[in-house]
Amino acid sequence: MPARIPRGQQVLVATAVLVATATLGASLVDPPWLRLALVLALGVTNVAVAIAVVRAQRAMLLELARERVSEAALRRSNEELTFQTLHDPLTGLYNRRWLAEALPREIHRAERRQLPLAALLVDLDHFKQFNDTFGHQAGDEALRQVGQLLQRHVRAEDVACRYGGEEFLLLLPEADAAVALRRAEELRAAAASQPIRTGSGELPPLPLSVGVAILQEAGGTGDALLAAADAALYEAKRQGRNRVVLAGSGSTASVPASR
Structure with missing residues (x-):
């Protein structure tokens, strides 16, 4: 052994x-x-x-x-x-389900730190006409490229969502009215100069209208913030599109669109 x-x-x-x-x-x-x-x-x-x-x-x-x-x-x-579940499949941005979770959290953070919170409600001007003229596939490509444009213009702490149809929403923590208007105008100008690129060539740019609202000036709640941004967007459309309007002021931060 x-x-x-x-x-x-x-x-x-x-x-x-x-x-x-x-x-x-x-x-x-x-x-x-x-x-x-x-x-x-x-x-x-x-x-x-x-x-x-x-x-x-x-x-x-x-x-x-x-x-x-x-x-x-x-x-x-x-x-x-x-x-x-939390992202829009076409643009890759967050969807409204994510917004429903993120908005109360951002409001709570803004209130705790006593800092502003801005909402930018963005709408593609004449999108239905674009779809009817160039087809739904071109329309989808336009939405994708606008989504990419938004992603290039947001900071890490910002929230960019597809709000529905041709509407998008950006939440900008710590952005007051002056900062939010400047950011919105930069976004509008970029969209107005960016052709929509498709496999068959370039199509005309799709200008944007933007409604801007500030949490503390809108009433302090999520519903009030979104309603104020929506009212400002409606005013931008009423004034002629391709412009930025601040809620409660009716002031325009851009040039009128060419018709």
């Missing part, structure tokens, strides 16, 4: 054997040197028993690996589902 090695060394050797066998395959038990290592490490004289133990350990490790892969796949699937 072979001499036994100290128990601590047995554990080390056994661990090395199990890891190597589980990683590289059961065929590793064939070389004579490994048979001897198994006998010494596991403290048995029967090589078949030692091999059976190693194979059982390998099967257990493989099963654990499969479970981890399944858990990772499930986690990725849940993340994808969450993304789809």
Whole structure:
């Protein structure tokens, strides 16, 4: 009967054997040197028993690996589902469901820090006419490109949503009226100079009308903020489109659109 090695060394050797066998395959038990290592490490004289133990350990490790892969796949699937639930599939922006969660949170943060919060309600001018003239596929491409434009003009702390149809909403934390008007005008000017690029060529730009509202001046609630931004947008449309209007003032921050 072979001499036994100290128990601590047995554990080390056994661990090395199990890891190597589980990683590289059961065929590793064939070389004579490994048979001897198994006998010494596991403290048995029967090589078949030692091999059976190693194979059982390998099967257990493989099963654990499969479970981890399944858990990772499930986690990725849940993340994808969450993304789809909270984002607009056409533009990649947040949707109104996300807005319903984000708006109360942003209002609470603004009130706690005693900082302003601005809302920009954006509408594509003459979008129905654009759709009727160039087709719905071109209209979808226009919405996608406007969504990309919004993403390029927002900060990390801003929230950009597709509000519905051809309307978009931006929440600008810590932006007062002057800052919000400037940001809205930059957005309007960029849209007015950006052609809509499609696979068949460039189409005319789609100008924007923007209604701007400030939380503290609108009444302090989410509903009041959105209603004020909507009223300002309506005023921008009434004044001739392609312009920015601040809620409660009727002031215009841009030039009239060409008709």
